[in-house]
Amino acid sequence: MSIDTLDRIETKVFERPTSLIDTEMHYCPGCGHGTAHRLIAEVIDEMGIVEETIGVAPVGCSVFAYNYIGVDFSEAAHGRASAVATGIKRVLPEKYVFSYQGDGDLAAIGTGETIHTCNRGENILIIFINNGIYGMTGGQMAPTTLPNMKSTTSPFGRDTKSMGYPLKITELVAQLPGTYYVTRQSVHKPLNVRRTKKAIQKGFEYQKLNKGTSFIEIVSNCPSNWKMTPVESNKWLDENMLPYYPLGDIKVPNEKEA
Amino acid sequence: MAKAKGDISINIEKCKGCEICMDACPEDVIAMSKEVNQKGYLYAVKITDTCTGCTNCALVCPDAVITVFRETKQKKEQIATITNVTGNITVTVDK
Ligand SMILES: Cc1ncc(C[n+]2csc(CCOP(=O)(O)OP(=O)(O)O)c2C)c(N)n1
Ligand code: SF4
Ligand code: SF4
Numbered sequence: 510m511s512i513d514t515l516d517r518i519e520t521k522v523f524e525r526p527t528s529l530i531d532t533e534m535h536y537c538p539g540c541g542h543g544t545a546h547r548l549i550a551e552v553i554d555e556m557g558i559v560e561e562t563i564g565v566a567p568v569g570c571s572v573f574a575y576n577y578i579g580v581d582f583s584e585a586a587h588g589r590a591s592a593v594a595t596g597i598k599r600v601l602p603e604k605y606v607f608s609y610q611g612d613g614d615l616a617a618i619g620t621g622e623t624i625h626t627c628n629r630g631e632n633i634l635i636i637f638i639n640n641g642i643y644g645m646t647g648g649q650m651a652p653t654t655l656p657n658m659k660s661t662t663s664p665f666g667r668d669t670k671s672m673g674y675p676l677k678i679t680e681l682v683a684q685l686p687g688t689y690y691v692t693r694q695s696v697h698k699p700l701n702v703r704r705t706k707k708a709i710q711k712g713f714e715y716q717k718l719n720k721g722t723s724f725i726e727i728v729s730n731c732p733s734n735w736k737m738t739p740v741e742s743n744k745w746l747d748e749n750m751l752p753y754y755p756l757g758d759i760k761v762p763n764e765k766e767a
Numbered sequence: 768m769a770k771a772k773g774d775i776s777i778n779i780e781k782c783k784g785c786e787i788c789m790d791a792c793p794e795d796v797i798a799m800s801k802e803v804n805q806k807g808y809l810y811a812v813k814i815t816d817t818c819t820g821c822t823n824c825a826l827v828c829p830d831a832v833i834t835v836f837r838e839t840k841q842k843k844e845q846i847a848t849i850t851n852v853t854g855n856i857t858v859t860v861d862k
Binding site: 515516517518519520521522523524525526529533534536537538539540541542543544547696697698699702703732738739740743 | 772773774781783784785786787790791808820821822823825826827828829830831832833834835836837838839840841842843844
């Protein structure tokens with residue numbers, strides 16, 4: 510067919526999801542929290558579940574998640590988001606319930622809640638943003654801080670002898686029979702953004718099927734506290750975070766059995 | 768093979784100038800402005816017509832300020848048939 514028998518039409522192939530509230534997010538330039546929020550909103554839009562989803566926001570930089578993702582939300586005390594999500598899901602089992610938590614929130618002060626939520630196999634989706642640091646409070650060391658990584662409370666780098674090793678809580682919860690789907694993703698490159706979105710979609714779909722806890726770690730950046738430009742921070746993430754926190758599925762459902 | 772034709776539009780007042788889109792674009796379509804926006808950031812601007820509509824920039828933009836378009840070709844719709852032409856005729860089609 511020759512070209513002049515064809516009409517050129519321009520179609521929109523990407524736009525801001527409607528359930529991402531049309532406002533400016535307070536996050537620092539280049540912070541992965543924004544991308545992670547957008548992906549949740551995209552999945553909620555595509556699954557058509559905006560009226561049926563309830564989020565639980567943490568304490569940390571994403572404390573205002575409820576101002577950005579346009580679904581019903583509850584705010585939890587520091588570290589307790591998965592416990593609050595448990596309560597909401599048990600009272601309203603027909604809703605899609607997710608918690609959104611940083612590494613200080615989920616893997617330090619909230620370790621107990623996290624482990625027991627996963628061990629009980631609560632039918633919720635936990636989204637865990639691991640940026641290796643306490644972002645909101647000014648870059649203190651988190652359980653996830655890498656060996657030798659500098660933070661305001663480990664100014665000479667994390668010394669594993671006195672400060673312990675970075676906690677791989679995602680591998681830990683994968684051991685528990687209550688978790689159904691456990692994966693580690695990132696949002697620093699286009700391909701990884703696509704994979705993370707797919708993972709979030711799976712997490713919500715398994716919840717519909719009452720499969721138990723889905724746990725998605727997103728390895729992310731904190732350019733401000735890492736004291737890097739956003740582009741440098743993503744490169745640093747790629748070179749330093751990913752060898753310690755390798756990406757990929759850690760526990761995948763046996764689809765035949767499911 | 769001709770490359771797919773795409774286009775982007777950037778909401779420059781909401782851009783935070785992080786440059787992640789610029790880094791992700793395989794066609795070097797994006798550069799940073801010389802002037803700041805109302806927020807005080809050097810914002811992302813489109814500087815070439817080589818966009819293929821791959822969506823990479825929009826996927827990594829933490830502030831969701833990029834919209835991506837892609838041009839596709841569709842078979843033209845036949846709107847009239849002219850038969851028995853004897854002299855000169857003019858056909859105009861209103862848009
Ligand atoms: C009970 C309690 N203890 C301590 C704090 C102080 N605090 C606020 S946010 C935070 C850590 C946040 O880090 P993280 O969860 O990694 O999230 P990020 O800010 O990096 O996204 C801490 C310790 C608090 N608000 N409440
Ligand atoms: S302090 Fe770090 S985690 Fe918090 S918004 Fe800024 S870049 Fe993101
Ligand atoms: S990724 Fe988004 S916020 Fe960052 S410079 Fe590009 S358009 Fe602006």
